[in-house]
Amino acid sequence: MAKKCTILVFSGDMDKVFAALIIATGAAAAGMETTMFFTFWGLKAIQKGNLTGKGFFGRLLGLMNRGGINNIGPSRFNFGGIGRWMFKKMMRDKKVTSLPELLALAQELEVRLIACNMSMGVMEITPQDLIDGVEMGGVATFMKEASESDVTLFI
Numbered sequence: 001m002a003k004k005c006t007i008l009v010f011s012g013d014m015d016k017v018f019a020a021l022i023i024a025t026g027a028a029a030a031g032m033e034t035t036m037f038f039t040f041w042g043l044k045a046i047q048k049g050n051l052t053g054k055g056f057f058g059r060l061l062g063l064m065n066r067g068g069i070n071n072i073g074p075s076r077f078n079f080g081g082i083g084r085w086m087f088k089k090m091m092r093d094k095k096v097t098s099l100p101e102l103l104a105l106a107q108e109l110e111v112r113l114i115a116c117n118m119s120m121g122v123m124e125i126t127p128q129d130l131i132d133g134v135e136m137g138g139v140a141t142f143m144k145e146a147s148e149s150d151v152t153l154f155i
Contacts, residue, residue: 053124
């Protein structure tokens with residue numbers, strides 16, 4: 001029976017999403033059944049980047065927090081988006097795999113990507129706002145995965 005790894009992605013910061021994807025792809029490449037559960041700000045990493053929300057607060061949140069793997073910024077030194085550009089350039093110059101490439105690799109390695117239903121409801125994000133291949137689930141889904149896992153991480 002394969003070992004399992006479950007990663008709860010709570011942060012939508014570039015550096016934390018990068019770490020989560022590196023660990024997920026490493027675990028999957030090592031033969032572990034790997035699941036990533038995205039909740040609250042972590043949902044930014046699996047959004048398409050389109051404007052979300054229907055109500056006033058949902059639209060406002062969608063406008064201020066667009067989401068999309070290419071739009072997320074670092075947790076520190078964002079400088080109004082310049083930090084995101086700077087880190088992307090530094091990573092490219094050092095030949096580090098980009099976030100979109102890591103996300104594609106995770107999907108290629110059959111890492112399960114699960115979006116939190118409750119967080120999506122609160123933030124007025126629909127399944128159509130997410131990239132292809134993302135499943136929906138709630139806390140029971142996460143708890144089942146985590147309880148069966150050899151490794152469970154919260155990022």
